[in-house]
Amino acid sequence: MNIDSKPYKWQPREQSLGYMINWAARLFAREMDDALRPFGLMSGQLPVFFALADGKPLAQRDLVQLAAVEQSTMAKTLARMERDGLIQRTPDPKDRRSAFISLSPLAEERLPDIAAAVAAINARSHAALAGEDSAHLLELLRRVINGLTDAA
Template identity: 45%
Template structure:
């Protein structure tokens, strides 16, 4: 009997084993939409797995993968305001506020008043985080090596360039719709 009795017209079912298989229900009939995962499904799966592996590798440093955009920005230029960090990371203000709160709680960053405007806060890395940056960078590099291990050196460069192009095309499509 399977899952058919529990479905209603118009519902979409995505089954996951080693890959995604999508079904669409129309007039109580189950239609298979695709055998292969879509680009979005594949990228989403890879991103989730990469994030999970990054979280495992960064845990010994008291970090999570969500901290990396902030850590990277502050290593390049500090102090930075919450607004500047939000723009760098390309995430929403409430998400950045929550991330900064967790990072501050975990002793990764410090909040400091701006010398010219005490109402404005800027963020810097703690000395403890600074001491670990070389080891953190090594862990991130090892993660990249492991994730790209199936690819040759030439294919890694091509893949990075193609992924950059895809991200740029998606950003452009969103910008055309007024959604940065």
């Protein structure tokens, strides 16, 4: 037994999954923000672009699902994107609570550059990994995510 000076030994932070994942996420977000700033958008808006890039309008509720964020988070993200002229809302005639959301012409114009910037960062991060490790990392993350979402 060790009853001396250090009462609680935490794992060193490099061995804490939570710490490392948080760190990686912040680095990613920062890279994305840097790369996307010239085009007037930020990392939190990417899932919306992902979802609307094919031209099919979606309701806010669908975007919530796809981005896996809370409804209120998406509401604010969309408000900012609308403020910045990146999306448009057209009322749903069948349900007056809801609206169809689509990319604005401005946003569509910028899509190629945005896609290129995102691809570049993904490439950079994959470069740090050996080829098949990329797939492995994704698989491990998927398992962690499942573990954390299932057991509510």
